[in-house]
């Protein structure tokens with residue numbers, strides 16, 4: 370395949386994705402037949418009111434939850450068709466995930482948190498450290514490598530979480546409210562980092578956010594409404 374056709378191959382794709390939650394006798398359809406294509410270097414924002422299904426969609430795209438109908442293809446592979454262990458490895462190789470509440474391990478330092486995905490992949494401590502240190506520097510936290518999450522500010526923790534999502538050199542990073550707990554200045558820093566990484570390293574970003582300012586800075590905004598995903602025209 371030529372580099373150009375590789376570039377046009379969606380790194381993450383969903384087709385006819387639906388999700389219904391069953392609570393006792395009640396069924397709640399949260400997502401209805403959603404199609405989405407994410408290409409290298411894309412920056413997409415998904416907006417929608419509270420309870421519209423944004424997190425549910427992100428979890429399905431990440432293979433953390435199972436769809437009621439439809440498919441998710443990550444780097445061309447249907448996640449639902451894979452066994453648990455290879456699916457985890459495939460996800461670890463191609464996807465980074467930044468959660469709203471960062472989910473850093475409290476007992477590990479910032480550096481150790483960033484090293485973790487590589488240690489899980491079976492890399493040595495030295496290899497993991499060699500990859501994690503420059504990333505911490507890139508997010509402006511070289512001097513905080515030995516600090517535990519409790520000793521960092523909210524913005525610093527979010528940047529550690531971003532470095533951890535990037536350390537495995539994923540093709541796509543999913544972010545749930547990446548600036549939800551950040552002040553305006555730190556949110557702007559996170560945005561410029563996302564922009565730089567998308568342009569220079571062709572990493573694709575899918576951001577779920579309530580922050581319309583952040584959404585407006587991405588290539589495309591999608592709105593989730595009554596289970597359907599619609600592309601928005603730019604403001």
Ligand SMILES: Nc1ncnc2c1ncn2[C@@H]1O[C@H](COP(=O)(O)OP(=O)(O)OP(=O)(O)O)[C@@H](O)[C@H]1O
Nearest residue numbers: 390391392399417418419420421422423424425426
């Ligand atoms: N495990 C579950 N079982 C039953 N219903 C659920 C479950 N998870 C989510 N829901 C319901 O699905 C709907 C969508 O939830 P989701 O968390 O995806 O929304 P959201 O758009 O991310 O909301 P917010 O912006 O408030 O975080 C909500 O009505 C929620 O109550």
